[in-house]
Amino acid sequence: MSSLLSIRDLAVAFRTETGPFEALHGLSLDVMRGRTLALVGESGSGKSVTAQAIMGILPKSAAITRGQILFRDGPAETDIARLDTEGAAMRAIRGQRIAMIFQEPMTCLSPLHTVGDQIGEALRIHTGADRKEADARTQEALARVGFPDPKRALKTYPFELSGGLRQRAMIAMALILKPALLVADEPTTALDVTTQAQILALLARLQDETGMAILLITHDLGVVANIAHDVAVLYRGRLVEAGPRDTVMRAPGHAYLRALLHAVPRFDMAPGERLTPIRPARAEIPPVQPQAKPAGPLLRVEGVSKSYTLRSGRFWQKPRIVQAVSDVSLSLAAGETLGLVGESGSGKTTVSKMVMRALEPDSGRILFDDGRGPRDVHGLSGDALFAYRRTVQFVFQDPYASLDPRMTVRQILSEPMEIHGVPAAERRARCRELMAMVGLEASGLGRYPHAFSGGQRQRIGIARALAPRPRLLVLDEPVSALDVSVQAQILNLLKDLQAALGLSYLIVSHNLAVIDYMADTISVMCRGRIVEEAPRAALFRRPVHPYTRALLAAVPDPSLDHPLDFAAITGDQNDPTRWAAPYRLGPDEAGAMRAIEPGHRVRFSAAQDAEAA
Amino acid sequence: MIVQILRRVVTMALTLLVISALVFFIIKLPPGDYLTNRIMELRASGEAGSVAKAELLIRQYGLDRPVWQQYLMWIGLMPGPVGFSGLLQGDWGWSFEYDKPVADVVGDALWLTLLINLTAVVFVHVVAIPAAIYSATHRHTFGDAVVTLLGYVGLAVPGFLLALILLFYANRWFGLSIGGLYDSALTNQPWDWTKIRSLLAHLVVPTLVIGLGGTAAMIRRMRANLLDELAKPYTVTARAKGLPPMRALLKYPFRMSLNPFVADIGNLLPHLVSGSVLVSLVLSLPTVGPLLLEALRSQDQFMAGFILMFVAGLTLVGMLISDLILVWLDPRIRMGAR
Numbered sequence: 009m010s011s012l013l014s015i016r017d018l019a020v021a022f023r024t025e026t027g028p029f030e031a032l033h034g035l036s037l038d039v040m041r042g043r044t045l046a047l048v049g050e051s052g053s054g055k056s057v058t059a060q061a062i063m064g065i066l067p068k069s070a071a072i073t074r075g076q077i078l079f080r081d082g083p084a085e086t087d088i089a090r091l092d093t094e095g096a097a098m099r100a101i102r103g104q105r106i107a108m109i110f111q112e113p114m115t116c117l118s119p120l121h122t123v124g125d126q127i128g129e130a131l132r133i134h135t136g137a138d139r140k141e142a143d144a145r146t147q148e149a150l151a152r153v154g155f156p157d158p159k160r161a162l163k164t165y166p167f168e169l170s171g172g173l174r175q176r177a178m179i180a181m182a183l184i185l186k187p188a189l190l191v192a193d194e195p196t197t198a199l200d201v202t203t204q205a206q207i208l209a210l211l212a213r214l215q216d217e218t219g220m221a222i223l224l225i226t227h228d229l230g231v232v233a234n235i236a237h238d239v240a241v242l243y244r245g246r247l248v249e250a251g252p253r254d255t256v257m258r259a260p261g262h263a264y265l266r267a268l269l270h271a272v273p274r275f276d277m278a279p280g281e282r283l284t285p286i287r288p289a290r291a292e293i294p295p296v297q298p299q300a301k302p303a304g305p306l307l308r309v310e311g312v313s314k315s316y317t318l319r320s321g322r323f324w325q326k327p328r329i330v331q332a333v334s335d336v337s338l339s340l341a342a343g344e345t346l347g348l349v350g351e352s353g354s355g356k357t358t359v360s361k362m363v364m365r366a367l368e369p370d371s372g373r374i375l376f377d378d379g380r381g382p383r384d385v386h387g388l389s390g391d392a393l394f395a396y397r398r399t400v401q402f403v404f405q406d407p408y409a410s411l412d413p414r415m416t417v418r419q420i421l422s423e424p425m426e427i428h429g430v431p432a433a434e435r436r437a438r439c440r441e442l443m444a445m446v447g448l449e450a451s452g453l454g455r456y457p458h459a460f461s462g463g464q465r466q467r468i469g470i471a472r473a474l475a476p477r478p479r480l481l482v483l484d485e486p487v488s489a490l491d492v493s494v495q496a497q498i499l500n501l502l503k504d505l506q507a508a509l510g511l512s513y514l515i516v517s518h519n520l521a522v523i524d525y526m527a528d529t530i531s532v533m534c535r536g537r538i539v540e541e542a543p544r545a546a547l548f549r550r551p552v553h554p555y556t557r558a559l560l561a562a563v564p565d566p567s568l569d570h571p572l573d574f575a576a577i578t579g580d581q582n583d584p585t586r587w588a589a590p591y592r593l594g595p596d597e598a599g600a601m602r603a604i605e606p607g608h609r610v611r612f613s614a615a616q617d618a619e620a621a
Numbered sequence: 622m623i624v625q626i627l628r629r630v631v632t633m634a635l636t637l638l639v640i641s642a643l644v645f646f647i648i649k650l651p652p653g654d655y656l657t658n659r660i661m662e663l664r665a666s667g668e669a670g671s672v673a674k675a676e677l678l679i680r681q682y683g684l685d686r687p688v689w690q691q692y693l694m695w696i697g698l699m700p701g702p703v704g705f706s707g708l709l710q711g712d713w714g715w716s717f718e719y720d721k722p723v724a725d726v727v728g729d730a731l732w733l734t735l736l737i738n739l740t741a742v743v744f745v746h747v748v749a750i751p752a753a754i755y756s757a758t759h760r761h762t763f764g765d766a767v768v769t770l771l772g773y774v775g776l777a778v779p780g781f782l783l784a785l786i787l788l789f790y791a792n793r794w795f796g797l798s799i800g801g802l803y804d805s806a807l808t809n810q811p812w813d814w815t816k817i818r819s820l821l822a823h824l825v826v827p828t829l830v831i832g833l834g835g836t837a838a839m840i841r842r843m844r845a846n847l848l849d850e851l852a853k854p855y856t857v858t859a860r861a862k863g864l865p866p867m868r869a870l871l872k873y874p875f876r877m878s879l880n881p882f883v884a885d886i887g888n889l890l891p892h893l894v895s896g897s898v899l900v901s902l903v904l905s906l907p908t909v910g911p912l913l914l915e916a917l918r919s920q921d922q923f924m925a926g927f928i929l930m931f932v933a934g935l936t937l938v939g940m941l942i943s944d945l946i947l948v949w950l951d952p953r954i955r956m957g958a959r
Contacts, residue, residue: 065860094866103863115854118873119953130862165952181862 011038011080012189012221013062018075018089020057020066031057032245034075039189044215044222046236046253048229048268050286050493051462054245055225059191062223063108064093064101081105081188104134107182111194113174117166123150124162127181134185149180152217153210171352172203172579179210186218193225200351200518202581205562208235209574227492229269230564233257234572241265257568269566271496273525275548276567282503283496283525291447291501293508299479300379301342306512307363307480308382309338312372314358332358334536335372335598340529342479345506345513347527347544349520349559351582355536356516360482363514364402365393376400378479398428401473405485407465411457417443417468418453424475442471446501463494467501474505483515487522499525520563524548529607532556534582538601539591542608552610554587589613629944633937638696640933641708641926645692648922648929655717655920656684682715682923695926708930714923718916723927727909731931733802734908738897740824741832742889749836753843757851758870768840775837781899784830788904791826801905802827827904831897835889843878850874876950883947887940891932 020032032054039045049055060066062077077088079101091098107130110116117126127149128142137145143162150158153176166174175195182190192211196204212235215222226232232239232253239256241249241264249262260266270284314333333355340346348356361367363374365385375382378399388396401424404410411420421442425435440450446467457465466486473481486502487495499522505511517523523530524544531541532555540553551557558581564572580586584593590612593599601609656675663672679685683694683701693699695714697707706712713723756768803819810816850856851874859869898910909928916924948955 063861065857099863099865101863103861108858108861110854110858112854116858118855118859118877120876120951121872122952129864133862133864133868165956167953168956178858181858 010041012041013039013080013223014076014078015058015062016076016078018058018061018077019073020054020061020070021073022067022070024069030073030245031070032061035242035245035247037240037247037250039221039223040238041188041221042215042219043237044211044224044235045238045240046224046226046232047240047242048226048232048265049242050227050268051491052244053242055242056193058242059108059193059223059225062088062189062191063106064088064091064098066093079106079189100134103130103187104185105187106189106191107185107187108191108193109175109178109182109195111197113171113178113198114166116178117174119165119167121165122162123164123166123169123177127177127184130181131184145184146180149184150177152214153177153180153183154206155180170203171199172206175199175203175207176210179207179214183214183218183220187220189221189223191223191225194227195224196231197226197228201520201559201562202351202577202579204231205564205572205574205577206579208564208572209577211235212574228564229257229272229566233566233568234564241268254568257566268492272492272566273496273499273521274566275521275524275560275563277525279545283500285496285500286493287497289447289497289501291504292444293505294441294445296509299510302377302379302382304377304382305339306342306377307338307340307346307514308373308375308377309336309359309363310373310375311335311337312359312362312369312374314355314362314367314369331536333362333369336533336536336538337372338531338538340480340512340514342512343506343510344528345515345526347523347530348514348516348533349518349523349530350533351518351559353535354533354582356533357484358536359533360484360514360516363480364400364482365396376480394428398424398476399478400480400482401476401478403466403469403473403481403483403486406489407462407469408489410469411465411472413457416454416456417460420457420468420472421453421475424472428476430476438475442475445474445505446471447497461494462490463497466490466494466498470498470501470505474509478511480512480514483513483517485517485519486515488517488519495522502526520548520559532559535584537598537611539611540609541601546605546608550608552604552608554591555581626945629941633941636937637930637933641696641930642692644926644929644933645695645922646688648917648920648925649688649691651920653920654684654922658920659717678715678717695923708927713927716916716921716924718919718921718924723924726924727912727927730907730909730912733906734910737802737824737827737831737906737908738890740828741835741897744828744832745835745839748832749839749843752836753840753847754870754875756840756844757847758866760848769844772837772840775833776841778833779899780830780834780897781903783833784826784900784903787826787830802907827897827900827906830900830904839882843882846878846881847874850877853877880947880951883943883950886943886946887936890939891936 015035015037018032018035019030021028021030035054035058037045047055047058057066057070060070061072066072072089075089079086079088081101086097086101088098088101117123124143124146128139128146131137131142131145132139146162147158150161155161155173155176161177166177169177195211196207199207208231211222214220224231224236236253239249239251239253240247241256241262243264249256249260249265256265260269264286267284267286271286273283312333313331313335315329315331317329336355336359338346338348338359348359350356358367362369363385368386374385376385376396376399377383383392385396418439421439422435425438430438439453443450443453448464448467448471452460457468460468483502487498490498502513503526506513513526515523515526527544529541529543530547531538532547532553533539534555540547540551540556547556548560551560558577561573562577584597585595587593591610593613597614599611599613601611603609656679660672660675663675681702683691690699694701695707697705697709697712713727716723716726719726752768756765759765802823803816853874856869856874859873860866864872897908898914900906901908901910909931913925913928915921916928
């Protein structure tokens with residue numbers, strides 16, 4: 009076992025307006041041949057800067073100030089830190105001997121060029137292969153990463169592919185020249201759990217086949233536990249812990265790694281156990297006067313369906329109709345949390361938009377009861393609709409895109425109150441109160457969103473949602489765009505706000521652990537239908553439906569005792585015709601929900617019902 | 622695809638029809654027209670022969686009929702006193718002011734306008750694109766600052782002023798008369814090699830003057846677009862693949878930044894035609910701009926109507942071209958993706 013890449017005393021500094029800022033302070037680590045080194049840390053710890061330094065693609069404002077990056081490919085030893093980043097020597101290494109895959113497979117592929125063109129390009133520039141040869145080798149590479157129809161894939165564009173296939177295309181692009189080292193920067197963070205498990209399995213398999221080394225940058229300790237051989241933990245530009253995976257994960261020596269392990273939701277948490285944020289934040293929530301409680305549930309969704317018509321690209325084809333949501337029923341009690349979980353495209357966001365009355369359902373009803381009896385949300389108009397808008401607020405996934413950069417925090421928080429006619433004096437007091445509620449200083453009111461970190465921005469987003477004193481918050485992936493170090497803070501804050509203000513939450517996520525931590529009842533959606541619903545305690549402890557089981561099986565667990573079973577992850581978990589009996593559904597079959605224990609309902613095939621009868 | 626183009630052509634024809642109605646009725650809005658005004662003048666001075674001729678023209682072009690009939694005759698959907706003879710039949714009408722068919726008056730001006738403006742468009746792109754690429758890739762350097770400064774100066778200087786300055790100094794320093802599009806001695810000569818050479822020499826200044834503002838604006842916009850695209854992850858991917866910087870730049874971010882400019886082609890042509898009226902006047906260029914101005918002032922209806930229709934047609938053709946290029950350039954549009 010020899011080291012392929014040795015980083016010695018590497019320092020990288022950024023030029024900033026306030027003088028140089030050192031992002032890495034003398035980092036030393038080794039990547040062994042044929043092994044996977046996981047580089048773990050929160051954002052700002054310097055893990056991506058390390059990857060960029062190795063690739064010679066640091067931003068223009070950054071430079072290596074000292075140290076070596078020794079790359080031992082073949083007999084020679086090259087110090088990458090000494091090479092001109094745009095010179096021929098570095099370009100020959102980059103993309104050919106060291107390749108890289110990135111987090112967001114959509115934005116990392118050009119939308120204007122075919123997948124085949126982009127993958128074959130590395131081959132053409134490094135080996136001078138002509139287009140025909142490049143196409144042939146690209147087709148092989150696509151087959152190797154599991155494209156169902158590699159020949160057709162050559163001519164497809166990235167936007168025609170699912171997230172998982174895009175990331176496979178990125179991997180094919182990186183591996184087409186059989187590099188000695190693959191740098192993978194959060195390769196599965198943007199993907200569904202099931203897709204993530206498939207990509208991790210693929211990376212492990214390709215490593216076995218080619219013997220390449222992998223430098224895996226991640227903040228997900230579950231991923232680390234499942235595919236890394238060695239682990240290095242970075243904190244604020246310094247290496248705080250390094251060693252073989254089992255040593256590091258079983259007996260984390262450094263307080264930071266221990267803290268990180270306790271800051272993410274896990275399935276084996278005791279009931280009522282709270283996450284321990286790495287940096288605790290204090291929120292002051294003033295007492296509120298109790299509101300009129302509805303007799304029944306606050307929100308009831310009854311048999312709601314919604315379909316979209318897709319315009320087809322070719323004029324002779326009929327427009328396609330996609331059934332996004334079919335016959336979904338939900339019920340949410342006041343002061344409780346309903347979790348809606350499923351892969352991307354399962355229809356969960358469409359449901360949340362219909363609850364917001366941002367979309368009109370094709371059929372079915374959505375009933376909201378603010379204490380004066382249930383009323384159909386989509387029948388509201390005029391003042392009643394205006395009042396409903398105030399009662400239901402939304403917290404967005406991306407705290408960067410959801411706050412107007414040209415408005416101060418005060419303006420952001422005041423706007424919903426202005427709309428709902430709160431007097432100016434009361435608005436000012438309320439703004440300060442809201443900041444305290446989400447654990448921010450009132451002095452931040454005059455500043456603009458860019459002055460805040462991702463976690464702080466999400467707090468502002470939550471404060472904005474709370475401003476008009478709503479009853480129901482719709483949370484769409486509230487932490488999936490946030491760094492792991494602040495996810496616990498936000499989740500705990502949401503729990504505290506709920507307890508103090510009696511809020512109800514509808515939380516939509518593909519992260520099962522987050523749903524498990526937050527929700528009282530959970531509904532699992534697949535292809536627009538609910539396939540299983542149960543109280544939190546039952547659902548992930550005694551999952552019944554094959555789809556729920558497949559989702560759970562795909563979640564990587566940070567504990568080394570529960571490794572992922574890569575062989576069991578097939579990728580057809582969302583195909584109802586391939587579920588095991590009695591859950592298997594025919595091509596157009598809806599099946600029916602049946603209770604298997606109080607509150608725990610599962611979708612069975614109608615054929616099964618007939619047999620039982 | 623072919624069906625889509627055909628569909629577009631049909632819509633364009635309908636659009637042109639609507640525009641023609643608007644153009645005609647707006648020109649007719651002010652009371653009176655060229656001929657009736659002229660007849661009144663002639664009556665006052667007692668020139669009976671001329672009055673007879675004017676009345677003949679009135680009858681020939683049906684100006685004594687209701688406006689809607691005049692309109693239909695003008696576009697050639699209704700037979701006039703001499704049968705079907707309108708835009709559709711290629712008869713562009715009579716210029717009362719010049720006392721000649723519109724086709725004869727406009728004649729050379731039409732294609733000279735196209736020539737000057739297309740030269741200006743080419744000039745804009747040839748200068749602006751490399752300047753913008755340089756400026757974007759050398760952001761916050763001395764070179765970028767120089768390009769930016771020149772760009773702002775170009776934006777701020779009015780074209781006609783620059784034309785006047787150039788006229789003055791060209792004459793003073795080089796003894797050149799750069800007005801017109803060819804040597805005035807050659808005006809009535811047939812097109813031969815000398816005349817073409819003279820035309821090319823005279824094209825330089827108008828191209829510069831008309832294109833300058835557009836160039837400056839395009840450098841600014843292209844630079845901003847490119848800077849956005851340069852920060853996109855796929856640009857990093859291209860670098861990580863080992864592509865040489867310039868090749869990576871041209872293949873990925875540059876191509877992405879082209880879309881808004883292609884979408885603009887439709888607006889570019891009419892904008893250049895109407896925007897260069899002042900410059901054409903100052904440089905006494907024989908383009909349609911000054912003709913249009915004069916025709917509108919004297920209510921020379923067929924002349925004004927024809928030039929406006931010409932500009933409208935140019936716009937629609939430009940938009941069709943830009944849409945076709947966009948479809949060819951961007952698979953997301955081609956395949957109707959989000």
